[in-house]
Amino acid sequence: MHLTTGTNSLNKKQANANLKRSRSINMHNIPSKYFKPTMKINAHEYFSQERPFANVKINFQQQIIWCDKALLAAASPILCEQLLKLSPKDEYLTLNDIQLDEFLLLLEFIYPLFNPEINEENISTLIQLSHRFQFVVLKQACQLYAMKYLNTIRHVFNKCQKSEAEGDSFVNNHIDENTNENDSLKKRDLIEFNDGTCIDAYNIVLNLCRWLNVYFYEDNFNISQSIVYILRQISIENLNRIMNMIAINDEIKVYAFKERAEYLENLHQVKHVA
Template identity: 60%
Template sequence: MNVTAVMDSINKKQTHTSIKRTYSINKQNMTTKYPRTTEQDIRTNFINKINVRDYFLHERTFSNIKIKLNEQIIWCDKALLAAASPILCDELLKNDEILLLNDINLDDFLLMLEFIYPLFNPEINQQNISCLIKLSHRFQFNILQHACQYYVMKYLSTIRQIIGKCNHLETEDDCFDSNHNDENDTYRKKSDLIEFHDGTCVDAYGIILNLCQWLQTYFYDDNIIIIQSSK
């Protein structure tokens, strides 16, 4: 083998090594720059980009029914509404053009729709539970009804535990000397706030008001629910 052939062989090896090294570096850079994305990440990012109002206020491919709420019109899918609610199903069978629900707040109804459409991933919380209870009972949306009942029972259980601890502390305070009256008064003012495990503080009056509203909804819907809930 002559010198030229040897040099060509060395150059080819160096070039091949350089290519491999470059590919390896690029591969590492890609791994760092573009982290692995799961299907759940894609779904979450997609949902976060969706504006609920924008989604329902505009006609889409599978939108085949209009609903009018206080002079505002939204577009929905009949099949999804009918499958979720027998009340809506009956109304849709009677009226094929536009459904009038002028006694319902648009934002509240959109909130319920989030639980009907699998596209969204909503959750029940202290801010939306009251309207969800009313709408789920009005439209007999059973899945949401049960979810709301579970939330309420869990909510009541949490309050019962916290109030029990507060009562225990107040009993201990009664054992102190009269010199601690100022401290006791300060504590009693603070005890009007109920603190949850996540650190959220809610006014006791507000909680009682919510409970009365929920009770009213359950009472007018079915008295049996009250009996079952108290067991």
């Protein structure tokens, strides 16, 4: 009886050991796309080389990359349509109105071997390209990022207690080349974040106008309204200059300036009541 019990106990231990070993082996056999690679893959080098199953070449102003038709078509109905229109005689799909580096950002979100993140440096490009190519998953991710970012902005004004050092790619200070530095500092708008940090508003407003240029025509009222809530606090000189710089059309300008006029009128009434 005791011998049988001991044998059963030994068999259970061996079974457990085999199960643990099996789990360990299976974990190592799981495809790498479920884990972040230890080395970052260089997208430019990866797509510049012809690879197995890479069956279409894309031309960006004489810069050629190799891609997989199936992956592009699955991610984007626009790319799918363009690829279907290619005749056997066509050597390339040509996208001369896009910078190669910008399109590579998009490809990193299409190919599973990359582990990209949306951040302050790439968000504006990703918003524009995800909408242009109707990459739905990325569009939704960009909307979520944009709303979270907009919710971190507290106020726009001229002075603050804490100033951010210049150098961040998204929010660094801007001084016009044709403007005296001291005059520029007097005229500049500052944006205060929820943590109390204040940053020169120029580059932030520049990007917000680019976002508005996309979301206004997507009928995304929540994001458009949140952007205009910030833009309406910007000085008229800076806002008008930035909108002209990126060729915001009159329809969007009318919407933004109308909201700004109503904001200033309400502000004026509140001051007089107080």
